[in-house]
Amino acid sequence: YRRQFSMYPSTEPFDTGMFKVSDIHSLYYEVSGNKEGTPVVFLHGGPGGGTDPTDRGFFNPEKYKIILFDQRGAGKSTPSACLEENTTWDLVKDIEKIREHLKIDKWHVFGGSWGSTLSLAYAQAHPDRVKSLTLRGIFTLRKSELKFFYQDGASHLFPEAWEEYIAPIPEAERKDMMLAYHAQLNSADEETRLKAAKAWAKWEMWTSKLYVDPAHIAHADNDAFATAFAKIENHYFVNEGFMREGQLFDKQEIDKIRHIPTAIVQGRYDVVCPATTAWNLKKVFPEATLSIVPDAGHSSREPGIAKLLVEATDEFAQL
Numbered sequence: 334y335r336r337q338f339s340m341y342p343s344t345e346p347f348d349t350g351m352f353k354v355s356d357i358h359s360l361y362y363e364v365s366g367n368k369e370g371t372p373v374v375f376l377h378g379g380p381g382g383g384t385d386p387t388d389r390g391f392f393n394p395e396k397y398k399i400i401l402f403d404q405r406g407a408g409k410s411t412p413s414a415c416l417e418e419n420t421t422w423d424l425v426k427d428i429e430k431i432r433e434h435l436k437i438d439k440w441h442v443f444g445g446s447w448g449s450t451l452s453l454a455y456a457q458a459h460p461d462r463v464k465s466l467t468l469r470g471i472f473t474l475r476k477s478e479l480k481f482f483y484q485d486g487a488s489h490l491f492p493e494a495w496e497e498y499i500a501p502i503p504e505a506e507r508k509d510m511m512l513a514y515h516a517q518l519n520s521a522d523e524e525t526r527l528k529a530a531k532a533w534a535k536w537e538m539w540t541s542k543l544y545v546d547p548a549h550i551a552h553a554d555n556d557a558f559a560t561a562f563a564k565i566e567n568h569y570f571v572n573e574g575f576m577r578e579g580q581l582f583d584k585q586e587i588d589k590i591r592h593i594p595t596a597i598v599q600g601r602y603d604v605v606c607p608a609t610t611a612w613n614l615k616k617v618f619p620e621a622t623l624s625i626v627p628d629a630g631h632s633s634r635e636p637g638i639a640k641l642l643v644e645a646t647d648e649f650a651q652l
């Protein structure tokens with residue numbers, strides 16, 4: 334099955350639930366695959382993107398106990414799109430709370446885009462809990478990365494989509510798009526919030542694949558998804574991920590994880606999280622393997638990216 338489709342079939346979860354992690358937040362989680370298998374936690378992107386049942390397909394269900402959860406305010410977690418007590422470090426604590434709740438000692442960690450950011454932050458905070466790292470579309474929220482995607486960079490490759498992205502923002506405010514969107518995404522006016530959320534989400538869905546995928550773009554038409562995705566992403570980005578610039582590359586941080594078996598998979602034509610960040614990571618973390626997929630953009634569903642991600646998890650399942 335895998336040889337033909339790269340990814341595994343999604344098997345139904347044998348455990349799902351809502352797990353209270355603070356006075357405000359409860360997280361949706363699910364466990365599928367092999368109850369006695371080696372555990373892996375999937376960290377979704379965005380932030381605020383939420384999980385999809387097909388995300389289980391990156392892992393052999395006969396070998397892995399597969400844990401998916403929706404991060405604070407994302408997907409089925411409640412309250413939806415809530416920005417209170419929602420920072421990188423709250424999420425790192427949540428991952429540990431879920432690990433303890435499920436009585437797991439150590440687990441594999443898998444994350445793409447924002448999920449790669451959170452995977453690195455979690456592993457550097459708790460290296461003794463991480464069996465391996467599978468990372469895709471490396472994103473570390475440095476100013477240059479955010480500027481390229483939201484202010485001046487990807488805009489030169491997708492001019493028609495860029496015009497739609499800037500449309501809700503008055504000309505006078507376009508010199509700082511993230512800040513201008515922050516005002517509209519948090520407006521008291523619901524129509525303003527929703528219009529901005531859809532335009533923000535649509536920009537990312539338009540640019541996530543090498544070949545523009547109308548079905549992917551259609552995700553931005555879902556009010557609840559667009560609102561959570563846009564509000565939470567923008568909140569993290571205007572706060573630069575609640576990290577020092579380049580923190581995840583600091584020598585004392587990287588040295589905590591250089592012993593962990595790590596696979597990096599990066600699309601050559603990823604315009605959301607360009608390859609320069611994956612290259613920067615490889616330079617400070619030479620023990621990690623880096624595969625640059627010649628015919629792929631950002632999405633984990635690009636055929637060349639999905640294939641290498643599954644090859645990595647197949648290999649790590651033996652650890």
Ligand SMILES: CNCC(=O)c1nnc(C(C)(C)C)o1
Pocket residue numbers: 377378379380381382383445446447448472537541566605
């Ligand atoms: C800048 N955000 C990139 C990211 O984490 C991301 N891009 N798409 C997603 C979803 C697939 C979760 C929608 O996440």
